[in-house]
Amino acid sequence: MAYPISAEVLTNPLLHKIKTISGQNLSLCYQCGKCSATCPLATQMDLMPHQIVRFLQLGLEQVFDAKSYWLCATCFSCETQCPRGLDVSKICEALRTIKLRNDLRDLKIEKLPPEMPQQGLVSAFRKLSPY
Amino acid sequence: MQSYLYFPGCSLRTVARDFDDSAQACARALGVELKEMQGWLCCGAVFSNVADNIMTNAGPNRILARARSEGDTLVTLCAGCHNVLKRANLQAGRNAIKQEQINEFNEEKYEGGLSVLHFLEILRDRVGFSAVRDAVKAPLQGLSVGAYYGCLLLRPFDEMKLDDPHRPSIFEDLLVSIGCTPVDYPSRTECCGSYLGVGSPDAMALLSRNVVQSARSNGARMLAVSCPLCKYNLETSQKQDLGVSSDSQPLPVVYFTQLLGLALGAEPESLRLDPLQVQAIHGGMHTTLENVSQT
Numbered sequence: 001m002a003y004p005i006s007a008e009v010l011t012n013p014l015l016h017k018i019k020t021i022s023g024q025n026l027s028l029c030y031q032c033g034k035c036s037a038t039c040p041l042a043t044q045m046d047l048m049p050h051q052i053v054r055f056l057q058l059g060l061e062q063v064f065d066a067k068s069y070w071l072c073a074t075c076f077s078c079e080t081q082c083p084r085g086l087d088v089s090k091i092c093e094a095l096r097t098i099k100l101r102n103d104l105r106d107l108k109i110e111k112l113p114p115e116m117p118q119q120g121l122v123s124a125f126r127k128l129s130p131y
Numbered sequence: 132m133q134s135y136l137y138f139p140g141c142s143l144r145t146v147a148r149d150f151d152d153s154a155q156a157c158a159r160a161l162g163v164e165l166k167e168m169q170g171w172l173c174c175g176a177v178f179s180n181v182a183d184n185i186m187t188n189a190g191p192n193r194i195l196a197r198a199r200s201e202g203d204t205l206v207t208l209c210a211g212c213h214n215v216l217k218r219a220n221l222q223a224g225r226n227a228i229k230q231e232q233i234n235e236f237n238e239e240k241y242e243g244g245l246s247v248l249h250f251l252e253i254l255r256d257r258v259g260f261s262a263v264r265d266a267v268k269a270p271l272q273g274l275s276v277g278a279y280y281g282c283l284l285l286r287p288f289d290e291m292k293l294d295d296p297h298r299p300s301i302f303e304d305l306l307v308s309i310g311c312t313p314v315d316y317p318s319r320t321e322c323c324g325s326y327l328g329v330g331s332p333d334a335m336a337l338l339s340r341n342v343v344q345s346a347r348s349n350g351a352r353m354l355a356v357s358c359p360l361c362k363y364n365l366e367t368s369q370k371q372d373l374g375v376s377s378d379s380q381p382l383p384v385v386y387f388t389q390l391l392g393l394a395l396g397a398e399p400e401s402l403r404l405d406p407l408q409v410q411a412i413h414g415g416m417h418t419t420l421e422n423v424s425q426t
Contacts, residue, residue, distance in 0.1 A: 023182030075322035076286035093180040117359040118141040119211045122176035124329035
């Protein structure tokens with residue numbers, strides 16, 4: 001699939017927003033792919049972690065169509081490997097946060113596994129619901 | 132007698148009473164007092180991963196402020212709570228402007244001065260593993276155990292600093308001191324799936340299954356954990372596999388404090404070990420001893 005890119009990327013408000021929410025400087029990434037090599041769920045992702053960063057560097061808002069940032073479990077494996085000091089889990093969190101702040105996903109309380117420890121339930125609400 | 136403030140957290144007071152009670156039994160046997168702090172509340176379960184919202188730091192900072200009014204060291208058990216409180220504590224020292232905003236919001240001031248330590252660190256650095264070894268009454272001789280660190284005890288490394296993030300040994304060193312044979316397996320620091328059990332249960336099962344298979348294929352007879360959510364995920368994925376997988380018996384998952392307590396001479400009931408878990412522990416020891424006597 002072709003993704004047209006243009007110089008407008010430099011003024012794309014999406015980039016600024018991701019930087020503000022994640023605190024991460026996306027231009028540091030030089031696409032070595034170590035984050036994707038270590039991510040335990042990379043095989044299940046439509047866009048792998050380094051590709052998410054690349055899409056954002058190029059200002060491609062199609063990144064929101066990916067499911068991968070909902071699969072990030074914030075295990076910080078990528079963070080321990082990145083030679084540029086980036087934390088991709090924070091970038092995935094920023095993508096989720098933008099969606100959630102627009103109320104675009106709703107976690108139904110009746111869908112929660114009843115035996116799951118509170119720790120899991122609270123985490124899920126913090127990560128996957130807009131509340 | 133060493134005495135420390137103790138933060139139990141929500142899960143340890145409900146579904147993970149076995150972790151709470153067994154840790155208290157271990158502490159008593161080692162001459163350590165874990166004194167429950169006053170007025171604790173939910174830590175929030177995850178440390179905020181966004182830079183532009185400080186609301187989520189209100190809870191952990193209230194806990195830190197209240198703990199500081201009682202002492203200078205706060206001990207945790209749940210890996211999730213530990214991750215949140217340790218990082219909130221570090222942030223208080225690193226970001227003065229943010230901290231002032233949080234304190235104003237909370238109307239409870241936390242200005243640092245607390246050490247947040249995991250019980251494993253108390254055992255290693257304050258009690259000492261050699262003292263643990265001396266206190267062992269019934270060594271779990273030869274029991275092959277996979278120590279499972281998961282994510283939150285170790286990462287982010289520059290904040291957690293519990294041990295080497297790639298080759299940690301604190302868990303294994305404790306197991307050695309109580310007579311166990313720790314098993315080295317590749318997935319011991321990999322993610323169990325965490326909260327994905329809620330939104331993406333298949334992804335959770337994939338990760339947990341990987342941990343269990345990695346430990347089993349390297350000879351583990353059981354897994355020792357320090358996190359109620361890891362335990363739940365590792366057990367749930369195995370329950371789903373019953374009848375489907377070729378492994379006839381699930382790999383038991385216990386808290387490290389249950390193994391430690393047993394070695395220190397506590398009764399299985401006081402550690403809330405169920406008969407199947409006790410059987411698995413004794414079975415594991417006997418098998419290995421037979422193997423040793425044959426060679």
